[in-house]
Amino acid sequence: MNDAASQIDFRPDPMTDRSLYEGVRTRRLMAFLLDVVFVAMLTFAAGVVVFFLGILTLGLGWLLYAILWPVMALIYCAFTLGGPNSATVGMRAFGLEMRQLDGAPMTPVLAAIHSLLFYASVTILTPFVVLFSLIADRKRLLHDLLLGTVVVNRR
Numbered sequence: 001m002n003d004a005a006s007q008i009d010f011r012p013d014p015m016t017d018r019s020l021y022e023g024v025r026t027r028r029l030m031a032f033l034l035d036v037v038f039v040a041m042l043t044f045a046a047g048v049v050v051f052f053l054g055i056l057t058l059g060l061g062w063l064l065y066a067i068l069w070p071v072m073a074l075i076y077c078a079f080t081l082g083g084p085n086s087a088t089v090g091m092r093a094f095g096l097e098m099r100q101l102d103g104a105p106m107t108p109v110l111a112a113i114h115s116l117l118f119y120a121s122v123t124i125l126t127p128f129v130v131l132f133s134l135i136a137d138r139k140r141l142l143h144d145l146l147l148g149t150v151v152v153n154r155r
Helices: 024-056 060-080 089-093 108-125 127-134 142-147
Strands: 096-100 149-153
Touching (some): 024 060, 024 089, 024 096, 024 127, 060 108, 089 096, 096 108, 108 127, 142 149
């Protein structure tokens, strides 16, 4: 078999294939809401563990409650968005995936940085940061532009 033929990449190009972006904005918002539910369930489960840890440490472990939600959200995004599907559970439910501009899948480190930038932008710029997708190319958000990522329809 020819090595050159086996190295041809048949992935659609996220920069030129406009069909990858049809209906992405609405489904991305719905996927986010579903992901919030999953992170809340994970946070609740971790909260139970922290409760008993607090009893064992005479109350010191309860200080973890202050950082529980952001840590669980970061872990959730790093392992789902940076996993083999390049999509969170919500994104998969709505037929979406995140890719780098060259079409490559996400890595766990890039997914964690993406999550941090998202929460920082929402915290600093309020949820109005989502309005940026109305004027941006390929319906991307500010943190997508900074990292060179796109959310596309699953193939």
